[in-house]
Amino acid sequence: FLGAHEIFENPNLHIAIILNLGFLISANIFVMNMIKQQSTNSKEMQTLKGVNPWMYWFVSFIYDFTIFGIISVISSATYVVLQKDDFDVLGEFLKLLILMLLFGFSTIPLTYIASFFSKSSASGFIKILAVSFFLGPAMFTTIELLESPMLDVRSRIKFLRDYFEFVPYFIMSDAFKRLSEMKTLNQICDQQCELFGVCEKKEQCEQIEF
Secondary structure (H helix, E strand, O other): OOOHHHHHOOHHHHHHHHHHHHHHHHHHOHHHHHHHHHHOOHHHHHHHOOOOHHHHHHHHHHHHHHHHHHHHHHHHHHHHHOOOOOOOHHHHHHHHHHHHHHHHHHHHHHHHHHHHHOOOHHHHHHHHHHHHHHHHHHHHHHHHHHOOOOOOOOOOOHHHHHHHOOOHHHHHHHHHHHHHHHHHHHHHHHHHHHHHOOOOHHHHHHOOOO
């Protein structure tokens, strides 16, 4: 059974939190441009010139999502290249990239909504970053701790995980942790193959408690 200190020492949890923190900043930074456009009446000027509001938001999203996509490609490639273990480089890169793009697709529109609640770009960015941190890494770590068998409250707080699975900031941490666990499991399976000569993935992993 995992104690509290063992949970916080879990490398898969560390990877999930660190990666999510980086992408919280990357996704939420777009709120600054939206607030700046509203404070300078740039959006109103474009509306007066005949720009359809739907077209304005669509073009803004495509532009921001493209930038986020470039950041995701560079970050995914960097993370995969820095791994010291031999594994499916292309497969890991694509899984990580798809995960990041889905995260950006679901969170960038939320930054547009958040832009209406602040007059200053800096304060707006800090506010949405604080909220997303609480709903993401902070809540994910809390639930991971509460689900420890040591506390014996897992059945009573299951509704928390079910509820927060609809929050992209939370599910991003969970997804990063699961990807890291899958990579660790594959490494263990390969070690089992070398030690015991059981090299079929299914047979290998049936012998592992993970």
